[in-house]
Amino acid sequence: MVDQNKIEEAIGLLLEGIGEDVTREGLKETPARIARMYRELMSGMEEEPADYLSRRFSVESNEMVLEKDIVFYSMCEHHLMPFYGKAHIAYIPDGYVVGLSKLARTVEVFAGRLQIQERLTAQVADAIMNELKPQGVMVMVEAEHMCMTMRGVKKPGSKTVTVAVRGIFEEKQELQNRFLACLGRQGI
Ligand code: ZN
Numbered sequence: 001m002v003d004q005n006k007i008e009e010a011i012g013l014l015l016e017g018i019g020e021d022v023t024r025e026g027l028k029e030t031p032a033r034i035a036r037m038y039r040e041l042m043s044g045m046e047e048e049p050a051d052y053l054s055r056r057f058s059v060e061s062n063e064m065v066l067e068k069d070i071v072f073y074s075m076c077e078h079h080l081m082p083f084y085g086k087a088h089i090a091y092i093p094d095g096y097v098v099g100l101s102k103l104a105r106t107v108e109v110f111a112g113r114l115q116i117q118e119r120l121t122a123q124v125a126d127a128i129m130n131e132l133k134p135q136g137v138m139v140m141v142e143a144e145h146m147c148m149t150m151r152g153v154k155k156p157g158s159k160t161v162t163v164a165v166r167g168i169f170e171e172k173q174e175l176q177n178r179f180l181a182c183l184g185r186q187g188i
Contacts, residue, residue: 002042007035041075044112052105053131056096062135064175066090066182067103076147077114085143085159087121090179091128092135092168103128117143117162125164136167138179140188163188 011031015022022028068088076083087107110123125139141162149156169175180187 002039002045004035004039007038008032011035041073042112042114044109047109047112049106049109049127050131052102052109053098053127055102056098056132058095059093059097062093062095064090064092064178065097065100066179067100068183070104070107072107072111072143074111074113074115074117074120074143076145077116079147079151080114081146081150083115083117083143083145083147083160085141087124088140088179088183089124089128089137090139090169090182091132091137092175094133094135096132096134098132117141117145117160121162121164125166129166134167136165136169136171136175138166138169138176139164140179140183161188 008031011034012022015027015030020027022031066089068086070087070089071084072087073082073084075081089103089107106124106127107120110120110127121139121141124141125137128134128137128139142159144157144159148154148158148160165176169179
């Protein structure tokens with residue numbers, strides 16, 4: 001559970017640390033405002049992917065299901081700065097599918113925690129494998145990291161691409177290729 005009092009206290013200290021006057025007009029409400037904001041940004045701390053993936057529907061044919069361009073916003077755990085972009089998910093059912101919005105929900109659950117992009121990608125793939133139990137899943141995440149663009153190496157527009165493959169996607173290169181072709185890509 002997100003402790004808003006602690007966050008409020010910490011932001012007050014952060015402002016003092018910067019050398020700010022925490023009593024001035026513009027900053028008076030800032031610690032409380034940020035505490036409320038973090039509750040929203042870290043909403044994934046209070047959710048599990050099973051909340052969304054446990055409701056399955058049976059299907060006759062096991063054709064690839066692909067949901068692309070799932071927009072997400074997350075926070076990097078190294079700098080507490082946003083990273084954001086798109087996730088693409090494909091899976092080969094094994095008799096069952098989930099509602100399409102549930103794939104986006106699964107991304108939201110994990111994006112709503114402090115993250116690194118590599119782990120976010122793997123967690124989405126593993127949650128789908130564990131809950132839906134398809135024949136295989138492939139997840140690609142492309143994101144821009146504010147900690148790369150606003151500070152440090154300052155490379156605006158640069159994107160980090162991460163991929164996770166599980167099950168039948170690991171064994172069959174042609175399935176990976178089909179997924180990439182659906183995204184309009186020739187390779188990773
Ligand atoms: Zn970072």
